[in-house]
Amino acid sequence: MPKAVRILLHIGVSAILALLVLPAFVVVPASFNAASFIRLPPAAFSMRWYGGFFQDPEWLSSLATSAEVAALATGLSLSLGTLAALGLARLGGALRTALYGLFLSPLIVPTIVTAIALYYVSRPLGLVGTIPGLALGHTLLCLPFVLVNVGVSLHSLDPALLRAAEGLGAGPWRVFRTVTMPIIAPGLLGGAVFAVITSFDEVVISIFLSGITAKTLPVKMWETIRVEFTPVVAVAATFLILLTLTLFALLRLFGLRQAKPAESLS
Amino acid sequence: MRPVAFRAVEKSFGAVRALRPTTLDIAGGEFLTLLGPSGSGKTTLLNITAGYLAPDAGRVRIGERDVTELPARKRNIGMVFQNYALFPHLSVFENVAYGLRSRGCTRSEIRRRVEEALATVQLAGFGGRAIRQLSGGQQQRVALARALVIEPDVLLFDEPLGALDRQLRKHVQLEIRRLHQRLGRTTIYVTHDQEEALVMSDRIAVMREGRVEQIGSGRDLYERPANSFVAGFLGESNLIEGSVTRVSGDYAELSVPALGMAIRGIAAAGLAEGEPGAALLRPETIRIGADTAPCLAARASEIVYLGEIVSVRLVLADEREIWCRRLSNLGEVRPGPTTLGWPAEEVRILPIHSNEETREVRHDRSS
């Protein structure tokens, strides 16, 4: 390739990469606006809207709801997903492929479809506007990530190790606790991080399953954005970015290679 | 039938000197093999010829044309790659036609020449096949046809037979040689297999650590190696190291204190008195049970019967082992003490190739 073309290509690609990363961060300066509407760049900086966020019971309770929902959904998807991943690893052939497809299907079905289906069945059960209702919905989307992450780390588990442990007289629970568990621990942590992020960022299902009694942070943001551009939303958005960056750093800190399943493509 | 000329061509990758300044002439129609271990610079030299690598300095000429600055697509070369590099998404026909399409040949000419080329490599009628339907040997021949069909000024081979099994490899070696004899294209062939080099080449350039150690016919290299590296790389050899005590006329004398004797033989170029050297005794040179001087006491410790020849392992006074070969019909060899002799005119006294690593090893051994 001619040198000039290559240089142009690299410049172009660098520009696109910058456009991928940078725009999300405009919410950070936006959150420090002193005015009661968002101005970019802000005319004056102030922490005023951070105060606003923490003094508003609606924003605070939505944050608390999101945390509770994420904790529940993560716990549920982690237990269901780990058991299923262990089960899948013992299967082979067409059954395994079919079940894998079933477990991943919530990612293929458009979320809006899942959302109204859940909304329809949740209403008569009284689950709309409740934390368990939201958590059950989120679990559908978190489960595939746990399954993939734990599945990847199970690949590195040599079945001979299990036989060896059994041969040395360990019962099934002891084998799981002393051999399987340590080996799949990175997968569990990776799956947990994705479950938390997925649940915290989920909007579509949450819009339908939230109510006055329980509303997640993204839903509160969604409702506010549709009415006005208040800097409080930017504050909430900044918190969400901080959360993802923190969890990202946490994964890096533990030196885990399997980040989001997509990264395994690399 | 274009000659190829290299003038002080060199290439480094970072601190690694892949090719030291090399000057080399290849005659039009010649089959030259670059032979050497991995990292010897042979593939670097081939890629510089093809235009896939730009030399740091020096010039490359093909025929009358200085091609140093030309990209590969303008050099009119035909290259057969290691593992062939056939286009997996194109049929056999389209693979072979590829270079002709790039040259803007007419449809009917492409058809005619591709079919001719496929016939040349005995693949007539295979044009419609997909590459993955072919065996390794067939893929190798498609690669050859693809390189030949463009009537290249130079044909380049980069270890093309490595992926084939031994039986097939021998067959293809002969096929390539016959093709070369018929078509007479200037050919540069890279391999680390000495047998392959001997079967096909007009001349062989033995390379080591980025330089050509010696260039000549297979017989030249085997019978008159320039140094101990070439002697060790080509054919089996017994090298006995010592120091050169006398050089006079065609002959030189090497003193070997460990054996308490001096070995006389034909002197290679570049020997100097007082310098370390090595005596090359080819296995077929050594006579067992000799009683005329020079005479050396030894013990036959292992005798391997190989049909028309026997191979004998001999242990010398300093516990050093050498191998000897002789025709089976010269009588049986028994294990136990014996004496060895050799005609001085079949022994060569060689300089030891200079290399920091081996020099250190030698110091260690002498201390």
Add this chain to the structure above:
Amino acid sequence: MKDTRSRRPLATALLLLPAALFLLLWFAAPLGELLRLSFSDPRGALAAYRELVTGDVYRRVFANTLLVSVVVTGISILLGYPIAHVLTRLHGARLHFAFWCVLFPFWVSVLVRTFSWMLLLERNGPVNAALEALGLTSAPLPLLFNNTAVYIGMTHVMLPYAVLPIYASLVRIDRRLLLASDGLGASPWTTFRRVYLPLGMPGVGAAAALVFLLSLGFFITPALLGGISNITVAMLIEHLVNERLVWSLAAAAAFLLLGVTLALLFVAARLVPIGQALSER
């Protein structure tokens, strides 16, 4: 010794049961209920579907959804291909950093990113300010609440989904094939057109299928960035449920969307290795 895999089928079933049961009860059953609902229109079993297919308003929504998905797919491929190509040429820290840039959007909430674009594209936002400062426009352009904004926002979300399959495909191309083409006299453009492009096509196909499928059902970004006339199917479904409370229509629209998605997925899976791309997204 028996293979651990086939051993104790009861234990295997017990391990799989909770997740399978959960998905059946809380995913498959609700979807089944929705399917039943789509045939429950009082005017007749297929009335809802008939209304969607024949109604002008609905047709416009489908057409717009298709348009948005096609345009976003096109832009994502056009931008994703060069990125993927450059990624194959990078090494070490630069490759790491570039990959991080591509994957970063995966990590940040779609809502946050869409909100960011609203702030950027706003009438008095920085993009308009920059355009005016550069003298390209004299008055603020209406960048928000139209399809242009939807294209920008959705491409931002979809680009990583395009880059990864293309990269996976390009990085597997044997570089010696390009050298061989060059040596046979082909120009760089010919080498690209006849060797590099066709060998990377499976990745491009997978990327296009993936982006297109995800775009079809996208809700947040078009809902926030689009205008009143830029309704997509997902927005229509939400509208039918929350504003008009016609469940049979909403369910029918949902199943049309799901049907098209699954049909395309089925076709694409025969043509390109999309299964891998999907399961690893």
